[in-house]
Amino acid sequence: MTFQKLVSQCHEIISTYPNAQIGIAIIDGVQSFYHQEKAVFRAASTIKIPILLASYLYLYSKIDDIAVIHDRLIVEGAGVIPFLTGKLPFTYRNLMELMIIVSDNTASNALLYANTMEKVNQLMKYIGCEESKIERYFMDENAVLKGLDNSTTAKDMILMLQQIGESNSILNDEQRKDARRILGNQQFEDMLPAYTFDEEIHYYHKTGGLTGVDHDVAIIEYQDKKLYVAVLTQGWEDGFTGKKCIAEIGKVIADYLKS
Template sequence: MCITTEDGEIKFNGNVQRKAASLAKIPILFEAFRQIERNIFHANQTVPVEDHMMVGGSGIISNLTGVNSFTNFNLLELMIIVSDNTAANIVLDAVGIESVNDLSETLNCGSTILRRSFMDTQAQLQGKENCTSAADMMTFLKIIGEDNTLVTDETRAKIFEILSKQQFRDKLAFYLPEDSEVRIFHKSGELAGTEHEAAIFKFRDKQLYAVVMSEEWENNGDGKRIIAELGKLLITYIQSN
């Protein structure tokens, strides 16, 4: 866990490398936007989605009827907002897994390594896992949340907008009312026994970052509940004086 506020930081096992689950989609999102800026990955290009490209797990593309193409920007939105695995794989193929790993290396995020596509059970059986750490995810959140030379402020605003539309709100955002002045920009991830979330909270002129990565839950519902309680504390904290 890593939490960064104006008052200081809390770190607990922040550098422990863990299975990334869908938190791996944050580095993919960031690299895709870097390539959009360099005119390598084209946001408005329409991509046909054929049956062999579809995978299960989270998302909606594989369940839609009569819809067989999306723009790259749509795929980025779906990859984050509903954690669509088909969208993520198409984007990852387009931007290149090595490019994402090179970005992580550039940022000194040594625990963040992508080794396979999403829902690639064959690769999983061979021990190939996508990995990251809470500290690495904190690095990615900060380059999204603060001025930097990697991407423009306009790009960061677009990333914020996508993260703000996250539909999975059963962890850090669970206790956040829809009409709250506190805003949360976040991405979660989960596997059997694993519950993660990375988030930026904003309230007026305040901003805080939180990354929770947890494993070995006998029941994932327990993990969601504990992370939700942490989120409740963070919501209270950011609104305090």
């Protein structure tokens, strides 16, 4: 399958969901496909990627020290920390792992607090993310009611993933390798990887979801091929159709990689 065939099939999929907003960015070397890549979406848990990047920058000197988790940052939703019993010491690296692998909201809040919202936003601007911002902690519904939210675009998410997938001035090679390890252990596989069981295709990714919102952003590798993919969607009336749309795009990408 050629890259142009991949693009054509993505357009066909998009056309079957006319009532949803869909933003896509796919980068394969010098080839690229964009669709509403600058459209702003509620970021959901994809905004945990810049928190991960910031943690390597600002917390790296104490990454294996015991982390501080203030009681007011402990929230439910995705994750496991609020449901564990006893006093469980976590290192900052553990929190980074929990934040990505099971999308733990308490771990994410603790890391956002430790890094500060200001520094994470400054880092995104430095990378070149024009429309991404963090305005609230996770599960802070009062902030949402006040009009504060976290937002991003497909184009910005690609820029963030490239800090992990390519040599750069933000992360060193050791940090990039560790970030790939964490993203590669992602437990939510019901979107981009959903329609393939090929263990030779490797996904380093982060999903995100809110009511009416489904996202998946990834570095996808197969043999000597590497793609950067961001699929952001919103406007769904149920919790299934958005995931199905992204899974269909993921199937086309898998077919392209193996062709």
